[in-house]
Amino acid sequence: MRNGLSGVLNEFRQRSPETFEAAFETLFRLHQRAVYGWILRIVRNPAAAEDLTVETFWRIHRAHARFEPSRGFEGWARRIATHAALDWLRTRRAESELSMEACADLKAPAVADPAITAEILRKTALAFQRLPPKLRIAATLAVVEEQSQKDMAAALGISVAAVKQRVFRALRLLRKDLERQGITP
């Protein structure tokens, strides 16, 4: 996510509403792609990611008075986006989300290990959906998307140690769930 306009909200906050709106549109156009990509990596649903990008910028607009230029726009936007995505995950029931239609735009799983069948992958994906949202976000970003733990800690508002702990708990719960289904990873 680019960080060139870290002070733009503060700069235009003092001017007229029209100037602020024009500046906000510029900010939106510069950062929407990065915000969308970050959210898509969490929710893995393109339509939901679009709606959550709108929600994120609405929250940014609403909270602009609390923006601190010294901390940078990138981390602030990611944090707001992460919370919007977390709220969305919490409202979804496990069986209704991550449908195959919703994820059609994402890359299909590539089976590298012949011992891992498509059925095992499907059950793994379903078991993953049953994880608590906070653990799911941690596992998605750390394991699947291979994001840095420092970035994740900033986005989630927790320490790096807490990120590691959440990833560990997510993997452990996932393993137990698969074992209950007779799958030994």
Next chain:
Amino acid sequence: MNEHDQDRMKNLLQQALPPVDGEPEPGRDLWPAVLRRLDAKPAPALSGWAWFDGALLAGLVGLAAFFPASIPVLLYYL
């Protein structure tokens, strides 16, 4: 769960949920949706108006009760 188990779980998860490639773009221009969301005014604070309306109504009722002659005047201005 030891480190080996963790690695196996990570491998399985990476195969089940492939990562998002590159920097994906939204399928549509989202700015109009942001504008619509920004323009949607929050519901007015009903409690403040309700208090004002109640006080006004009580005043008018009191005026009509103690000074019945004022009723035609009030009706004239309604």
